[in-house]
Amino acid sequence: MRSENAIEVSNLTKYYGKLLAVDQISFEVKGRELFGLLGPNGAGKTTTIRMICGMLRPTGGTVVVAGFDVSQKPEEVKRRIGLVPDISNLFGELSARVNLEFMGKLYGLDKKTRRERIDHVLELFHLKERQNDLVKYYSKGMHRRLTIAAALIHQPEILVMDEPTSGLDAQTARLVREIIIDLNKEGRTVLLTTHQIDEADRLCQRIGIIDRGRLIALNTPEELKNSTEGTRALEIKVLNGVDQQRWLAIIHEAEGVDNVFLAEGKIRVLSKDLPEAIPTVVNLINKHGGKIENISVTQPTLEDAFINLTGKSIREEPMSKEDYLKRRLSRSGMR
Amino acid sequence: MKTFKLFTMLTHSIYIAENDLRQSFKSVRHVVWSLLFPLFMMFTFSFRYGVSEPDISFLNFLIPGIVGMTAMFGSINETMSIVWDKSLGVFDRILAAPVSSTSIIIGKTMAGAVMGVISALVLLIVGSSLFGVSFVNISFVLLIVVLASFSFTGIGTIISGLASEPREAMMLSNLLRFPMMFLGGVFFPVEAMPMPLPYIARALPLTYATEALRAVMSKNMAVVLFDATVLVAYTVSTIIIGSKTLMRLMTR
Numbered sequence: 001m002r003s004e005n006a007i008e009v010s011n012l013t014k015y016y017g018k019l020l021a022v023d024q025i026s027f028e029v030k031g032r033e034l035f036g037l038l039g040p041n042g043a044g045k046t047t048t049i050r051m052i053c054g055m056l057r058p059t060g061g062t063v064v065v066a067g068f069d070v071s072q073k074p075e076e077v078k079r080r081i082g083l084v085p086d087i088s089n090l091f092g093e094l095s096a097r098v099n100l101e102f103m104g105k106l107y108g109l110d111k112k113t114r115r116e117r118i119d120h121v122l123e124l125f126h127l128k129e130r131q132n133d134l135v136k137y138y139s140k141g142m143h144r145r146l147t148i149a150a151a152l153i154h155q156p157e158i159l160v161m162d163e164p165t166s167g168l169d170a171q172t173a174r175l176v177r178e179i180i181i182d183l184n185k186e187g188r189t190v191l192l193t194t195h196q197i198d199e200a201d202r203l204c205q206r207i208g209i210i211d212r213g214r215l216i217a218l219n220t221p222e223e224l225k226n227s228t229e230g231t232r233a234l235e236i237k238v239l240n241g242v243d244q245q246r247w248l249a250i251i252h253e254a255e256g257v258d259n260v261f262l263a264e265g266k267i268r269v270l271s272k273d274l275p276e277a278i279p280t281v282v283n284l285i286n287k288h289g290g291k292i293e294n295i296s297v298t299q300p301t302l303e304d305a306f307i308n309l310t311g312k313s314i315r316e317e318p319m320s321k322e323d324y325l326k327r328r329l330s331r332s333g334m335r
Numbered sequence: 336m337k338t339f340k341l342f343t344m345l346t347h348s349i350y351i352a353e354n355d356l357r358q359s360f361k362s363v364r365h366v367v368w369s370l371l372f373p374l375f376m377m378f379t380f381s382f383r384y385g386v387s388e389p390d391i392s393f394l395n396f397l398i399p400g401i402v403g404m405t406a407m408f409g410s411i412n413e414t415m416s417i418v419w420d421k422s423l424g425v426f427d428r429i430l431a432a433p434v435s436s437t438s439i440i441i442g443k444t445m446a447g448a449v450m451g452v453i454s455a456l457v458l459l460i461v462g463s464s465l466f467g468v469s470f471v472n473i474s475f476v477l478l479i480v481v482l483a484s485f486s487f488t489g490i491g492t493i494i495s496g497l498a499s500e501p502r503e504a505m506m507l508s509n510l511l512r513f514p515m516m517f518l519g520g521v522f523f524p525v526e527a528m529p530m531p532l533p534y535i536a537r538a539l540p541l542t543y544a545t546e547a548l549r550a551v552m553s554k555n556m557a558v559v560l561f562d563a564t565v566l567v568a569y570t571v572s573t574i575i576i577g578s579k580t581l582m583r584l585m586t587r
Contacts, residue, residue, distance in 0.1 A: 055430045075433040083431040089424035093358045105350045106432040108343070134361075150428075 005064075006031045006158050006189040007052060012061035014047050014213075021047045023213035024061065029158075029191050034184040036204030037193040038306070042323025044213040045193035046086065049162050052191070053083050066157065079107065082151030086163040086193075088143035092136030096127055096146055099135060100153055107154035114153075121149040125179075141172035148179060159183055161192040165199060177203060201302045211310045221302055228300040228308050231258065234269040234278065237294040238285060250288055254280045259307050266294075270304055344438045351429065351442025355416055356449060369412055373405040373458050380522055381466060391467070398462040399470075399548035400521035405458040406480055407487045407515065407541055410451030411508050414491025417443055417581070418504040421495075440578040444488050451484025452477075468552075475551045475559060482566040483544035489573020490540070496580030520545045540569045 007029040014022040022044040029035040037045050050056040052063050054074035063070040065077040090099045097118060104114035122128045125145040130138070135146065144164070151159060164180060165173035180203060184190045194200050200207050201221045209217040209224070217224060238247055247267055251260045256277035259270040271277040274297065285292060360366060380397055420426040429439055459476070462468055470476045490511065498504035517523075518532060519541030525533050536542045547562035 053431055055427065075435070078431060078433040081431070083427075085424060085427055087424055089427050091354070091358060091425055092423075093361045094354075098357070102350065102354045103428070103432070106347065106429065106434055108433075 004031055005029065006033070006066060007191060008062075008064040009048070009052065010062050012048065012051060012063060013059045014044070014051060014056065015059045021213055022051070022058075025210070025213075025215045026061075027208050027215055027218055029189060032184070032187055032189055034180070034190045034203060034205045035192070036200040036207045037191070037210050038195070038197065038200040038204075038207050039193075039210035040195055043195075043210045045195075045210055046162055048210070049083075049160055049191070049193060053081055053160060054078055079154065080157050082154065082156035082159045084147050084151045084159065084161040084164060086166060088140075088147050090135045090143065090146060090150065093134060095132045095134055096122070096138075097131045099146070100150055103150050103153045109154065117153055117155070121152055125149045141168060141175070144168060144172065144176060145179075148176070152183075156188070158189045158191065161190065163194060164192055165194070165196070197301075197303045197306055207302075209306060209309055217305075217309050224305045225300055225302055228270075228305050230272050231270050231300060231304065231308060232272075232274045233298045233300050233304050234271065234274060234281070235263075235294075235296050235298055236267045236269065236281070236285070236292060237265070238267065239291040239293045247285070247288075247290065250284055251281055254284050256280060259311070261307060263303060268304070270300075270308065344435055345441070347434045347438035348442035348445060351434075351439060352445035352449065355413070355443065355446035359413060359416070359446075359450060369408065370405075370454060370457055373401055373408060373454070374461065376404070377401045377458065377462060394466045394468055395552060396524070396549065397522070398459075398466060398468040399552065400519075400545040401462060402455050402459045402476075402480065403483055403541055403544035403548055404516055404519070404521045406451040406455035406484045406544065407512065407519075409454030410447040410484045410487040411491040411494070411512060413447040413450035414443060414488055414495050415501070415504055415508065416446070417492070417495035418498050418501045422501050436582050437578070440492070440574075440581055443581075444485070444492060444574060444577075447488030447491055448481065448484040451487055452480055455480045455484065470548075471552050471554065476548060479544060479547045479551065479559070479563060479566070482563055482570060483540065483547075486540040486544075486566050486569035486573060489570055489577050492577030493573060493580055496577060496583075515539050515541050518542070540566060543569075 005028040009028065010026045012022055012025045013020075025044075025048060037048065039045050047056065051058045052065065052070065054063075054070045054077050057071070063077075066080045068076040068080075070077045090096075091102070094102070100118045100121065101114060104117065109117065119128075122131050125148065127142065127146060127149065130142065135143070138146065148161075148164075151161075161180070165176050168176060177199070180190060180192065192203070194203075204221065206218065206220050207224060208215050217227065219227065238244070244262055244265075244267065248260050248262065251257060251267065251269060254277065256271050256273045257269055257280075258272060261268055269277065269281060282292065282295070377398070380401075381394060417426070420429075459470065459480075463470060491508065494507045494511070495504050498507055518528075518536045519539050520536060521541070525536045525542055525546075528536060543562040543565045547559050547566070550556070550558035550562065
């Protein structure tokens with residue numbers, strides 16, 4: 001291999017007309033690494049991935065996969081990547097086996113190899129009994145398993161997964177995460193995107209945080225958490241009074257408070273100077289007639305780091321019209 | 336190396352065409368429905384209204400027209416799969432694979448042409464056995480049907496390249512298919528049309544297909560040759576334009 005890095009992205013930029021979707025992103029994924037791109041909806045994750053896989057032409061910048069420039073040798077790159085898209089895109093009118101057969105043919109596998117590999121992945125993902133059923137009758141979890149299986153048919157060295165667990169129930173999501181970890185342990189490089197902070201934290205060896213088309217941080221989960229340096233978190237549960245959203249607005253005005261947001265039903269306050277902030281916040285809550293049920297100081301989480309970096313929470317952010325447009329553009333098949 | 340590349344490209348195209356057709360034939364209903372329409376047209380128009388006896392000269396006129404029309408419906412229908420693939424995301428599957436865009440286009444074109452030929456042949460067999468229309472020279476008939484199917488597929492590719500979603504593609508294709516059906520000399524001879532219409536008819540590939548099929552029956556080989564040439568020209572130009580539209584979308 002000509003380079004140690006599995007994927008090298010430099011100054012990657014994509015405009016959809018006048019809409020800037022990806023803004024000069026640079027990062028590299030090391031061989032055998034489990035790398036995650038974390039960011040909210042519309043951050044440019046899917047667009048980035050599609051450019052890496054050679055399905056979308058960048059407006060600027062370069063992508064080198066396994067030593068091959070995507071714009072010059074797209075087919076060499078595609079041969080080395082297994083792509084798992086965020087929505088199942090198998091042929092619903094065909095059976096699982098026929099779907100996998102087709103993929104195997106496109107990747108130039110001969111008949112014998114195809115049969116062996118298909119048997120292997122069907123076994124691996126517990127789809128053997130249903131292999132001759134039409135895919136459209138599959139459950140969501142089976143769909144996801146089969147999309148992963150289809151991406152492995154040509155035994156790629158790099159696996160690219162777009163939101164691998166989104167839309168799955170907790171149990172299937174856990175199963176998919178286990179599969180991802182296993183595939184990485186087998187020696188495959190994995191690049192995944194996610195908008196779930198805990199997932200990135202649990203799975204990835206390194207995380208790139210992406211927001212509004214820009215890569216704003218890149219480090220190990222631990223280092224990212226440490227990047228909140230000096231910042232500490234206060235968790236408060238307020239019993240009654242105004243609704244939680246309004247508490248956020250009230251607390252935000254308090255002296256010494258850097259950021260405040262909701263996490264699992266509790267109000268989370270980030271501050272560089274907690275001793276200063278605690279009495280002010282408590283006083284404010286009391287003044288507005290709130291009763292504190294629980295208050296505690298905790299270690300900063302990855303979400304705290306994310307909010308510190310982006311200034312906003314990753315959750316419950318409504319999609320703007322622009323985000324919707326970008327989503328449509330990045331997903332509408334050919335471009 | 337170059338021949339090897341060409342070979343891989345062609346095998347890829349065949350896989351794509353095969354996969355496309357496999358899906359179409361998987362849903363038998365889909366195939367039956369798409370054949371019902373031309374069959375229905377054939378039966379309704381086979382009665383010469385006001386005349387009690389079946390009119391063999393009119394049937395000799397009608398059946399080749401219906402065969403050409405069926406090729407048109409079959410192939411354009413099949414190319415609509417591109418739009419469905421796009422909207423369902425399955426097109427991404429092919430795009431992510433190490434397959435050149437030319438292979439994709441050739442594969443899709445082949446699928447469309449095969450569908451057109453098969454549908455036309457079904458109608459040809461039904462028409463000739465039920466109404467006793469004899470096609471005289473079957474190899475020439477086949478040639479024309481194949482050429483016609485390819486030229487219609489080219490049109491279908493252009494439509495599916497232009498349309499952003501299936502509904503739009505359906506609308507666009509109907510906008511083309513129905514006027515073509517009535518102006519392409521299927522039911523009424525082009526010569527009998529009032530003035531500006533023959534000019535429009537002469538711009539449509541279906542006109543040449545129906546004319547050529549009838550010419551085969553009347554053994555008018557000069558006309559067959561001329562129409563075949565026009566169809567080839569149509570095929571080449573529509574496929575070039577069609578691939579350009581698709582290519583532009585794929586590699587933007």
